[in-house]
Amino acid sequence: MGDTFKNTIENVAWGFKDCVFGMVTCYRLDTEFNQAAESQRPAPEPMTTLAKRRAERLKHTEVFSIQVFYYAVLPCILYYVLFQFSIQFSIQVFYYVVLPCIFWMIDSISGLSGASETKGSWLAVILSFTFDALWILPLFVLSKILNCFWFQDIADAVYVKRHGKPQLPNISTFVADMSFSLFLQALFLIQAMLIKLLPIYGVGQIISLIHMCLLYSLYAFEYKWFNKGVEVHTRLSLIERNWAYFTGFGLPLAVLTTYVSSSMIVSGYIFSILFPLVIISANEAVEPTVPFDFPLKLFAPVVSISNSVFNRSFSKRVRNTSGQHSS
Template structure:
């Protein structure tokens, strides 16, 4: 029977409130105030002073104010939010895991870093793959494939914290997503739809950051899924591409092996049998 630690509940709730307050109350609200309060007020004052809504003053003043606000406020806050959210999300995931499953398994540091780098690159390629799918000539089909990609990616984001704490390697995590794709499609679908609604990428990021803690906790509490007999190998092209990049980077860092014909043959041998 799993040991539950109720002492972690206040910390999880505190982190969730912090995520909502920072991403919704500070970041998103500041954008809304600027776009729907400050800009209209300044435009109204300019109209009163110049006597024209479409005068030359506002034609350069409006874009200049928007650019300045974006450069001096939105961009720094966006970068800071990404960094802070990473720590908060990890903290929420660890506390939720300890509460329901006990102490996480501590991986080897070098293996953990390599796994995370590989996972990050693979997820980037998968995001690009889903974006490219949206440009297919069949509008309905392309939109469905794109939503499927984003839903599976958000599910991977959510469940990855739990699976890493369980000691699962990346190939196990991807295999579980591909074999249980109907479940993970449904799990990530609400996030995929809600983040696609805003026209602004920054606002979409705020929506994601507000909702994501709930998805982390839901993924942590989810029961073990029985695999589907019809896996969907959507990650296969990204895995092959990421493998090729990592293999190429490793080969470039071994000049001694390239200088020796025997060692070079031993390195090339696995790729011929793959």
């Protein structure tokens, strides 16, 4: 029992260290990329015919992906930080500049009275709802779409630099894998929220936090594992068999998004800004190869539900296809 507790603490600390240290890896990689690019730079003029041919061939080799990495990762992080800052700035301007100016104009026209204050409160609700519907919500959806492209670009660039060419599946396998994974992750998030409602004080919060740590670790490592050709069920098995390590790896992001702010929007922004760095951490990390003392089957309920839903959907599609062919 004592050895198991010690191993748990050590693995959690291992995962935590890999996540935090990996976040600052981009600064070290920056130097590596500059040195690599400098070593690959063609010789100065005048160039011989052989040197020109060598430089031309270099443009078409995978080694050239180092510069692609350098120009893909850091700009994506910077662009997203600026994007999130612009959204927050627009929100602050609306609530602390636009709305007070509107109320000041109303008070100036109608005078201060109970009726005007009542109308002003209703007007504030209507304007806030309109602002959220026409500005915040579209930007929030846009940020999620940009996440997919920017995060995937970062993950692919890091993977190419560290592991070589990705083992990408065909389109149908890709769509099926991603659909199943997204559905399962949504169910697991609901499971984490329900666990938090346990009446025993502290127990529900701790188990829910472990859920979020494992979910964030799955988010981060999924890019690397997918590029390696690891299937979704195997990815989940890796998380469950080494749950202590992955709990520690996802702990920094889970704590920051859960306890820094009670606002889901602010938590989402924190996640979006830090997650690119966590992707780099996952690609730099060397996760355990030996299974932990015992697995933690937290994904088992949602895997069972997801399998049932997708198997039923697939069977229905096969029946419909066979019926169309027979007719």
